[in-house]
Amino acid sequence: MTTFLDALTWIADPANWGGAQGISARLLQHLAVTLVAVLAASALAIPLGILIGHTRRGRGVVVALAGAVRAIPTLGLLTLLALLLGVGVEAPLLALVALAVPSVLAGAYAGIESAEPAAVDAARAMGMSELQIVRNVELPLGAGVLVGGLRAATLQVVATATLAAYTSDTGLGRYLFIGLKARDYPQMLAGAILVAVLALLLDRLLATAQDRASRLAHSTEGTP
Amino acid sequence: MTWLENNSDWVVELTIQHLFLALAAIVASVVLAVAVGRVAYVRPRVRQPILAAASVVYAIPALPLLIVIPLVLGVPLRSPTTLVVALTLYGTALLVGTVVDAFSTVDAGVRDSAVAMGYGRQALFWRVELPLSVPVLLSGIRVVTVSTVGLVTIGALVGISSLGTLLTDGFQRGITSEILIGVLMTMALALALDGALVALGRLLTRWQPRRRRRARTPLGSTEVIV
Amino acid sequence: MGIEFRNVGKTYRDGTVAVADFSHVVASHRIAALVGSSGSGKTTLLRMVNRMIDPSNGTVLIDDEDIQGLDKVRLRRRIGYVPQAGGLLPHRTVVDNVATVPVLNGTSRATARGNALDLLTLVGLDASLASRYPAQLSGGQQQRVAVARALAADPNILLMDEPFGAVDPIVRRELQDQLLRVQAELGKTIVIVTHDVDEAFRLADDVVVLRTGGVVAQSGTPQSILASPADAFVRDFVGADRPERTLTTTEVDGQRLVVDADGRPVGILR
Numbered sequence: 271m272t273t274f275l276d277a278l279t280w281i282a283d284p285a286n287w288g289g290a291q292g293i294s295a296r297l298l299q300h301l302a303v304t305l306v307a308v309l310a311a312s313a314l315a316i317p318l319g320i321l322i323g324h325t326r327r328g329r330g331v332v333v334a335l336a337g338a339v340r341a342i343p344t345l346g347l348l349t350l351l352a353l354l355l356g357v358g359v360e361a362p363l364l365a366l367v368a369l370a371v372p373s374v375l376a377g378a379y380a381g382i383e384s385a386e387p388a389a390v391d392a393a394r395a396m397g398m399s400e401l402q403i404v405r406n407v408e409l410p411l412g413a414g415v416l417v418g419g420l421r422a423a424t425l426q427v428v429a430t431a432t433l434a435a436y437t438s439d440t441g442l443g444r445y446l447f448i449g450l451k452a453r454d455y456p457q458m459l460a461g462a463i464l465v466a467v468l469a470l471l472l473d474r475l476l477a478t479a480q481d482r483a484s485r486l487a488h489s490t491e492g493t494p
Numbered sequence: 495m496t497w498l499e500n501n502s503d504w505v506v507e508l509t510i511q512h513l514f515l516a517l518a519a520i521v522a523s524v525v526l527a528v529a530v531g532r533v534a535y536v537r538p539r540v541r542q543p544i545l546a547a548a549s550v551v552y553a554i555p556a557l558p559l560l561i562v563i564p565l566v567l568g569v570p571l572r573s574p575t576t577l578v579v580a581l582t583l584y585g586t587a588l589l590v591g592t593v594v595d596a597f598s599t600v601d602a603g604v605r606d607s608a609v610a611m612g613y614g615r616q617a618l619f620w621r622v623e624l625p626l627s628v629p630v631l632l633s634g635i636r637v638v639t640v641s642t643v644g645l646v647t648i649g650a651l652v653g654i655s656s657l658g659t660l661l662t663d664g665f666q667r668g669i670t671s672e673i674l675i676g677v678l679m680t681m682a683l684a685l686a687l688d689g690a691l692v693a694l695g696r697l698l699t700r701w702q703p704r705r706r707r708r709a710r711t712p713l714g715s716t717e718v719i720v
Numbered sequence: 721m722g723i724e725f726r727n728v729g730k731t732y733r734d735g736t737v738a739v740a741d742f743s744h745v746v747a748s749h750r751i752a753a754l755v756g757s758s759g760s761g762k763t764t765l766l767r768m769v770n771r772m773i774d775p776s777n778g779t780v781l782i783d784d785e786d787i788q789g790l791d792k793v794r795l796r797r798r799i800g801y802v803p804q805a806g807g808l809l810p811h812r813t814v815v816d817n818v819a820t821v822p823v824l825n826g827t828s829r830a831t832a833r834g835n836a837l838d839l840l841t842l843v844g845l846d847a848s849l850a851s852r853y854p855a856q857l858s859g860g861q862q863q864r865v866a867v868a869r870a871l872a873a874d875p876n877i878l879l880m881d882e883p884f885g886a887v888d889p890i891v892r893r894e895l896q897d898q899l900l901r902v903q904a905e906l907g908k909t910i911v912i913v914t915h916d917v918d919e920a921f922r923l924a925d926d927v928v929v930l931r932t933g934g935v936v937a938q939s940g941t942p943q944s945i946l947a948s949p950a951d952a953f954v955r956d957f958v959g960a961d962r963p964e965r966t967l968t969t970t971e972v973d974g975q976r977l978v979v980d981a982d983g984r985p986v987g988i989l990r
Binding site for chain 2: 273340341343344345346349350354432436437446447450458459463465469473477
């Protein structure tokens, strides 16, 4: 209990917030890394997912590939890339993108696929182009699932960005490793609490977005 | 790959440790998730709170979880118990929703006629509901298995020995092949356990119509799970 | 003897009255049919017999014994039950489905399977189907298995809830004939719930026509109900005025031909 209080005291101490090594800087860094990784993964995976979901081709390959990527230990990818690319932020960023891609991809194609074939068929019969079908029918109907994929990817990236501090001086995870090395349990715990809170906040935020996106599908239902 | 030749005994030892840590957490997750999920299924009033709690636990990254647990349980940070507890919490959180879904897929008519034939509560659970929820349950257990085997490596960061030790040791000493062996062995372990689960699933679900099996291409042995 | 409903009623917590006040005696070794449209409480009444539903008031007696005092699970094991869509256990083979209740009662699996094979023959199924799973059978075959399963523990009572409602008319007819053959051999006390008056008239010795809320509109033999419907509701429900029920004879080529109200031939009067 005392350790817990010590950790909270450590977080509450204004001295730990300022400067390049301070909580605010590291928090922003953690957020920025997460955001960049998820955005980059989305830029790659959402178009691909839409293509797979719409054409219903190549899903088997993607599922197998995503399964294999999920089996890769994240720490392994981080350390491997760090050895190959050095201790900068590039190595963890690359690892984070690689790890986020399968979740985003799965969300995108599952979302597009979740559109009822009858609705898609009707849209085509009405004379919509394939692009219009994607934009007006499949995307609104699958938006909830797609955002769900982004949510899963974000959680994965926030967690892994914490591990990234093992190989590179990035983000909130650094407090964990400094604390671990110096046997400074309060600092380690403070880092853990900060990361956990950040992850929970982002998860809630994206859960809300997912709800909104799902409602999009329901408001579209029934309208041609 | 001379590194592997010189260290094969160590790799085998770490693989065995890794396997035991993962299996302990997987088995505990499944038992706990079935129990908690069962409660959530049977009592709709606590279902939402339980599922919400599960999504909160699941949202907490593994490493911070690993650090908080010793404080709560009073076990040393470097103890394997810490890791198994953390991964069990994680696995349970990941699986609970699937367990509720799995029980929901059991046909109400089948359940009803089983009760009408004279199945008591215990018999109904063990001999009807549990066997019938295996297909959905198993898909969740496969996800937990692959995820758990990967997460065991994180224990190496706080000094809990597993294949993850090859990752941290290889990084600190700058030996790429050591990390590569660690990654490949972890993946192999995950895929082997997953394969074992698929085989077990086939054995337990022979009663299901085999549409999926027939749809499989002759080349691909990849099972498609959506 | 038989099954007695004594002033039973069922009111749900939200205030819905499924059955208000129902009394009736089903005689042993006979087939009784409860007919009515949805909301008539017929299924509720059926499910009171094996205590799937407990009445809010009144008592159900089997052979003069109040079943409220009996252990639910044991009671169910000595009453056969055939639900609408078979309700077979999808993870058990046909033979194991039939053997379910005897095995629950402690009969050895081998003995129970042996008896199950005999029952499959009794309901007109080939023994080669025994090792199949329910999903590999047609709807009609599944329903035959369900009947065999209900008979497996040699119960005195058989409860059937719209047993042939989910199969097509031709198969339904075959299953009805099969049931009558089985009944001629075994002489069980059977309660069957159906919304199909023709089915009730075909199968039952004793028909109870129900209005909403389990109110008895009329009960008696099919003959007596058709001959003298109690009121306009029964008359309408049993279709006493339907063309195929209002037959006349006419002479054609020296034969007395029976025709319905539309003039379509039904048969020859001897």
